[in-house]
Amino acid sequence: MEPASLAFRAHARRALADEELQRALARLRRNFQERRARAVAALPEFEELRRAGEAIRDQVLARLDHHLEVFVARARAAGTVVHVAETAADARRIVLDLLRSRGVRLVTKSKSMVAEEVGLAEAVEDAGIARVETDLGEYIIQLAHEPPSHLIGPAVHMTEARIARLFAEAHGGPPEREPERLVAQARRVLRRKYLDAGAGITGANFLVAETGSIITVTNEGNAELTQGLPPLHIVVTGIEKLVPTMEDAFTLLRLLARSATGQEFATYTTVITGPRRPGDRDGPEEMHLVLVDNGRTALLGSRLQPMLRCIRCSACMNHCPVYLAVGGHAYGWTYVGPMGAVLTPALAGLERTWPLPEASTFCGRCAEVCPVRIPLPDLMRVWREEAFARRLPPATQRHGLRLWAFLARRPALYRAAFAPAVRLLARLGGRRRRLRRLPLAGGWTAARDLPAPEGPTFLARVRRR
Ligand code: SF4
Structure with a gap:
């Protein structure tokens, strides 16, 4: 997209x-x-936990190449095929090659923001492969042909009435307002798809270097069915999702659930280390992991690195x-x-x-x-x-900022320039002490009144005392 x-x-x-x-x-x-x-x-130690989370993430980013090397070696040893996608186009190409070479006609997909970032859903459909989103929110927006509007609640912009209308159109029957019944409808449709799909695509919340595992977190269990039932499991995720140890992952999981939904822990937290092994009762025959860079390494060492x-x-x-x-x-x-x-x-x-x-x-x-x-x-x-x-x-904003910066570095001039303006605005505010319109700054008053300054400036009052 x-x-x-x-x-x-x-x-x-x-x-x-x-x-x-x-x-x-x-x-x-x-x-x-x-x-x-x-x-x-x-949780009284929440602040302590935040500091621990920050330290874990910084530790990873400081030596991302080393942690990646360890992770990739362990993941390969567990049977996962690891691919590296430098760009969004590379990620799409790798996934499409996998799907085409195995003759996949239907894909189930659980929520993955990285898949969304690289435009995977559209690429799969353009290749003539049917796709079904298995996260309830994603399933709803797929029916509505809309992109997600929130990281963990893709359909939070919709009311229940709208979802009921969508489901009635897609599944037939009268609009059903009870959330439980809507969920039951989606479940009926999705269960069949899990069994028919030739591949399941998921994201990953964390990649654990010491074990080569991926961790997925959901409240619906859909990632588990997406990765476990079809013969091919493809994970698409960013290279920055690494954590050094399982203990680090669990520190971050405690923070994640509380910060996201206020839960102590998400309902389903699953650790996956490679595809099905001889003797396993279930699991995919093949597991592929696509590690997406797409601009992330360019942030390393920059002032924006903390975003990772x-x-x-x-x-x-x-x-x-x-x-x-x-x-x-x-x-x-x-x-x-x-x-x-x-x-x-x-x-x-x-x-x-x-x-x-x-x-x-x-x-x-x-x-x-x-x-x-x-x-x-x-x-x-x-x-x-x-x-x-x-x-x-725009030029007006740039010149205004330049002028403000010039004055802000010269306090006497600043006061001389702004004191009459403040007095004028105070007078314009009248008895209501509010300004309905501001010349040259209409954006401030387009949707609400601006409180007018009340008499002299703060510094003038302090000096007077
Ligand atoms: S989603 Fe927002 S609050 Fe949560 S970790 Fe990222 S930046 Fe922080």
């Missing part, structure tokens, strides 16, 4: 006017935030006032919310994705809740600096 982030502002405007989306986002706000807050309150710590928990977007106002589709690509505002320009290019790093109020909540302590606002600031240097923001 090509990034459409350049249209962020237009998408956001549409999203704000979409009543059904706004209802869905209100529900999301309540659910995820409250559950995470309860889970964190119940991400464990895709979604806490940052669940607490982001911008994401919660406009939803995921406004971001125009696979990764959304604050993590998307940093990662998308890194993977797809800043020119093609500006103004995503501006999609933030810099309130800092994303960094406060991130389980691996990624300083997301600081990283967005790195992109803003870069965009300024490449002249991506």
Whole structure:
């Protein structure tokens, strides 16, 4: 999928006017935030765990090549065929070659953001191979022909009424509103597909170097059926998912579940080490792992390296006032919310994705809740600096910033320039002390009034005392 982030502002405007989306986002706000807050309150050592998670991820990134070497050797020893895809096109080619060479006609697929990133679903369909998404949320958006709007809840932008309509169209019968019945319908359809599929494609939450294992986490058990029933299992994941040891993986799993859904642990956490062995009762005959780089190594050693710590928990977007106002589709690509505002320009290019790093109020909540302590606002600031240097923001914004920087370095001049402006705005605010319109800065007042300054500036008041 090509990034459409350049249209962020237009998408956001549409999203704000979409009543059904706004209802869905209100529900999301309540659910995820409250559950995470309860889970964190119940674990006094949560902050300690966050620091441990950060250290594990940094340790991996500092020696990624070494951990990769160890992992690949162990995975191969366990019977997994490892492929390395430098680009998205390489990843698609490797997977399609595998499917075609085995004559696969139907693929089951569990949720994988990396597969989404490299455009695998479209490539499989374009090759004439049927694809069925097995994660319930992914199954819903497949029926709706829409991309995911959230890392762990791909269909969170939809209301139950819309899902009921979609299911009625796809499965026949009257629209069914009871969530349990909708789930039962999807299960009936999917069970048959698992048995008929020639291959199952999954992602991986972690890759464990010491054992050569992959770990998948779901709440529906669909990744297990996707990887275990068809004869061919293909894992598509990013090279940064490595952890040195199983113990490290479990530290991160404790953080992941609490930060994502407020659970102590996800319902299904599965460790897979190679395909079926002689004597095993089930499992795939072949297991292939596609390790995707697609721009990740370029981040190593850069100021944006901390972004590679991400464990895709979604806490940052669940607490982001911008994401919660406009939803995921406004971001125009696979990764959304604050993590998307940093990662998308890194993977797809800043020119093609500006103004995503501006999609933030810099309130800092994303960094406060991130389980691996990624300083997301600081990283967005790195992109803003870069965009300024490449002249991506409009000229008025650039010249305004230049003028502000000039004045901010000269306090006397700053005061002389701003004091009359502050007095004027205070007068314009009138008795209501609110400004309905601001000349040259209409964006501030387009959707709400701006509180007018109340009398003299803060510094003037301090001096007067
Ligand atoms: S940036 Fe942090 S909070 Fe956001 S998805 Fe990644 S790990 Fe979770």
